[in-house]
Amino acid sequence: MSAVAQIDDVSFAHPGSELRALQRLSFRVAAGETVAVLGPSGAGKTTLLTLLDGRLHGWRGLVSVLDAPLDPDQPQPRARRADTGFIFQEFALVERSTVLRNVINGRLGRMPPLRAFLGNSSPRDLKIARDALIDCGIADLAERRVDSLSGGQRQRVAIARCLAQEPLLILADEPVSNLDPARAAEILALLTGAARSRNATVLFSSHQPELACRFAERVVGMRDGRIVFDAPAANLTNDTTAELYRETAPFSRPSLRAVG
């Protein structure tokens, strides 16, 4: 299988911070895979996803997404940005706009700039947006304003916007951290199912090991900007994930490094 994302020896520190958010990270995602990234807050999960989305600047190392190298000093071209979809932790929806408008916003990168600005979406754009709403089970909310929705409904809108973008790679930053366990499983089933039917590759970060193992084929553990384990979901033990979230000196024992 060809690599959808390839990272080689990448380091990054947020401007004005001594701490390195990514430390000599190497990592590869194959086409069609569903990968979960686990790790405590501050481990570098969001930084890793933002890097792959082409919105991080000033990193060192080599990054290639969808067979094209990223430039750490240049913004990514518009067309390429549309191929990578990002689902934001806090949804990042336009609160005062309708659900349908928010989902059509996901199409903006696929339209010619003038048509995108003028807002006359083509029938095809509208159809794709409506199909995304149906897939996310929120077709009946299309005309509602986002500020009138619940957290679970907003998460569905955010996923629908990403699906409407027709990305080849979907990056989801803690897509279920704001939801209760039952709803979280529902949303992850929806996201991974929709991605599979569209042949899209998924990389999602999470704090919940059980959910990660249930919905991903492969689980990557991150801590202090490093990958500390990378294993098929089936091979992962509770001990390994518990170790990941321990307060001090994790993975000091060599046996754990060998997992996977």
Added chain:
Amino acid sequence: MRSRGLGGFAAGSFVAVAVLWSFATTDVDFSRIMSAGPRIADFLGRMIPPDPTVMDEIIKGSAETLRIAILGTLGAVVLSVPFGVLASDTMAPPALYQPVRTLLAFIRAIPLILVAMLLVGAVGLGPLPGMIAIAFHATGMLAKFYAEAIDGVSRAPISALESAGAGSLARLRYAIWPQMAPVVVRDTIFRFELNLRESLILGIVGAGGIGFYIQTYVRSFQYEKAASVSLAVIALVIAIEAFNVALRRRFA
């Protein structure tokens, strides 16, 4: 605590001296208030009944005041869009927004009546200096409000549209503007209401509007006419406020 008590004593003394100084040095003869009762009654009595024959002047003056307020607000909006962008810390670098903010604070500090007087001197009598004065004066506040509206926009939806590949114009229209719009509309309506009230006094310095008639009738002791115009002014302010409340509800 001792130093705080001392500071409090110093502040209290300062206020007391300032008040005593005001009593002692201006030509305020409080005995005039005591003997003014009958005169005030006489004055008010002469305003009754209001003279309805000045309807033409009322309509003409109100229309001119409204025009001054509308065109003055329009001018302020046109000036406030670029100045608001320049005064916003998300759109402009510190080297730019700091001096622009200082300039706006300076403009706010100049009273409208002073601007109007100077402009009457510069461009002559009539509504034109009134409109310019309103536009200038209102920009000091409105540009600051616009800058705050821009800076209050949440960044996340902008990043989301950027991530989806939207260009900068599309981001402006679909991520930034929907967030700003209600604040901009609310602030502009608020400023229009202030402009209308403040423009009522412009006639007194010859800068056009209904204030001119109040001034003329009081000076020429035609109190019944002054009363009619005053009632019209109150009605105008109440009407505009009701209109603005309805408008604000619509855009909430």
